[in-house]
Amino acid sequence: MTPIEQARADRQGALNRLVEFLRIPSVSTDPSHGADMRRAADWLAERLRGAGVDRVRVDETPGHPVVHAELLAAPGAATVLVYGHYDVQPPDPIALWESPPFEPSLRDGDLYARGACDDKGQLMAHVEALAAYTAAGIAPPVNVKYVFEGEEEIGSPNLAAWLSAHASELEADVAVISDNAMVAPGQPSLVYGLRGLAYMEIEVSGAPGDLHSGLYGGAVRNPASALAGILAGLHDAQGRITIPGFYDRVRPLDDAERALLARVPFDLTAFNRAAGRAGAWGEAGYSLIERLGARPSLDINGMGSGWTGPGAKTVLPAKASAKVSMRLVPDQDPEAIAALFKAHVEGLSEPGFSVEVRSLHGGRPALIDRDLPAMQAAGRALEQGFGKAPVFTREGGTIPVVADLASILGLPTVMLGFGLPDDNLHAPNEKFRVEHFHRGTETVIAFLDELAKSAR
Ligand code: BES
Ligand code: ZN
Numbered sequence: 489m490t491p492i493e494q495a496r497a498d499r500q501g502a503l504n505r506l507v508e509f510l511r512i513p514s515v516s517t518d519p520s521h522g523a524d525m526r527r528a529a530d531w532l533a534e535r536l537r538g539a540g541v542d543r544v545r546v547d548e549t550p551g552h553p554v555v556h557a558e559l560l561a562a563p564g565a566a567t568v569l570v571y572g573h574y575d576v577q578p579p580d581p582i583a584l585w586e587s588p589p590f591e592p593s594l595r596d597g598d599l600y601a602r603g604a605c606d607d608k609g610q611l612m613a614h615v616e617a618l619a620a621y622t623a624a625g626i627a628p629p630v631n632v633k634y635v636f637e638g639e640e641e642i643g644s645p646n647l648a649a650w651l652s653a654h655a656s657e658l659e660a661d662v663a664v665i666s667d668n669a670m671v672a673p674g675q676p677s678l679v680y681g682l683r684g685l686a687y688m689e690i691e692v693s694g695a696p697g698d699l700h701s702g703l704y705g706g707a708v709r710n711p712a713s714a715l716a717g718i719l720a721g722l723h724d725a726q727g728r729i730t731i732p733g734f735y736d737r738v739r740p741l742d743d744a745e746r747a748l749l750a751r752v753p754f755d756l757t758a759f760n761r762a763a764g765r766a767g768a769w770g771e772a773g774y775s776l777i778e779r780l781g782a783r784p785s786l787d788i789n790g791m792g793s794g795w796t797g798p799g800a801k802t803v804l805p806a807k808a809s810a811k812v813s814m815r816l817v818p819d820q821d822p823e824a825i826a827a828l829f830k831a832h833v834e835g836l837s838e839p840g841f842s843v844e845v846r847s848l849h850g851g852r853p854a855l856i857d858r859d860l861p862a863m864q865a866a867g868r869a870l871e872q873g874f875g876k877a878p879v880f881t882r883e884g885g886t887i888p889v890v891a892d893l894a895s896i897l898g899l900p901t902v903m904l905g906f907g908l909p910d911d912n913l914h915a916p917n918e919k920f921r922v923e924h925f926h927r928g929t930e931t932v933i934a935f936l937d938e939l940a941k942s943a944r
Pocket of ligand 1: 606607640641642644667668682685850851883886888913
């Protein structure tokens with residue numbers, strides 16, 4: 489049997505193993521899940537051993553462990569570094585799930601569970617691909633190294649240091665990550681760009697304590713109003729971000745790239761379904777796909793002030809706060825943008841208020857050379873796995889490690905995503921199409937074969 493035939497013969501076994509993995513609630517941001525994080529890392533290490541890797545380690549970090557494994561069975565051939573993350577987002581709001589987030593449920597060909605797509609299901613496609621080689625009694629045609637981290641969803645605070653410390657062990661020719669989506673069902677894509685991120689928190693304080701709005705209202709400036717003014721002013725009428733210097737390092741799109749992105753069969757119906765009555769919005773002069781992948785953005789992620797519980801309470805709050813994140817594109821630098829944001833917002837402070845701005849985390853944007861031989865190999869593999877040639881596209885999400893792999897290890901990354909735009913990442917009812925899990929596994933097998941054949 490070929491590895492692909494082997495993978496097809498054991499689809500049910502592979503699905504069962506994924507379900508087992510999804511039952512572990514590895515929520516990285518929640519300290520009460522510390523033991524589950526360890527359990528997920530150990531489970532993955534054991535699974536890699538089962539898939540035929542003999543050198544597997546679970547490395548401690550100041551945060552959650554990194555699972556590291558390698559199988560160097562192809563002397564002289566290329567080496568590929570596979571990255572994935574075994575941590576997941578919190579399942580909240582739990583009430584909106586149709587089945588419990590950590591009890592995987594199969595409905596209409598979709599597997600519903602937190603982490604089904606982001607990223608346990610996609611990561612397991614790589615592990616199952618290796619398992620298929622092993623079960624078929626065939627050594628993988630390239631050398632493989634695996635790095636599975638447990639802190640991606642909290643901004644990978646400890647990964648760069650771990651990569652630097654283990655740089656010599658991690659030598660490779662190319663990295664591959666499956667942690668993104670295809671453009672639409674039936675249309676695979678090769679993502680060559682991701683946005684970066686700068687995540688900020690603003691706190692505006694006024695009076696020393698909350699005040700009765702009858703006794704003080706109209707006579708004391710409200711910090712929530714001050715904050716609302718600051719936030720509302722962060723975009724102009726053209727949808728552009730007003731922070732001075734914000735666009736200085738944005739790499740402009742050239743005509744060739746605009747033409748390339750215009751050819752992506754963007755699923756407007758799915759987009760509109762998700763956007764609902766809010767509809768499309770954004771920076772004037774750019775298409776939706778450009779706004780999403782190739783232009784920076786700024787969003788309020790949360791706001792808090794005064795009374796937000798049920799019913800009414802007459803209060804003039806002492807404080808108001810907001811979480812604001814900015815998605816960045818090359819060559820914007822998260823730290824530089826965080827500094828511009830801080831200076832701008834603090835400068836908008838009114839007399840009598842203190843405005844404090846903190847940076848919570850960030851990640852650098854990434855752009856990969858489309859002509860890379862490994863990219864072409866991935867294109868041929870996707871065509872085998874999904875029956876259609878992929879389109880090149882850029883996506884708006886952030887995977888901080890992509891920039892680190894380039895700067896620390898000198899590795900370009902191929903982004904081989906098997907998710908769909910409506911997989912409900914980070915939201916209730918996250919899902920992964922079972923067919924994509926299996927086809928993804930076959931695509932990974934094909935990718936390793938194509939890499940072995942392609943020039944380096
Ligand atoms: N898998 C996503 C990133 C993603 C989603 C890339 C869709 C491309 C398309 C990843 O797990 C994620 O959620 N990343 C965070 C990063 C942050 C916490 C630093 C993000 O984008 O918000
Ligand atoms: Zn995520």
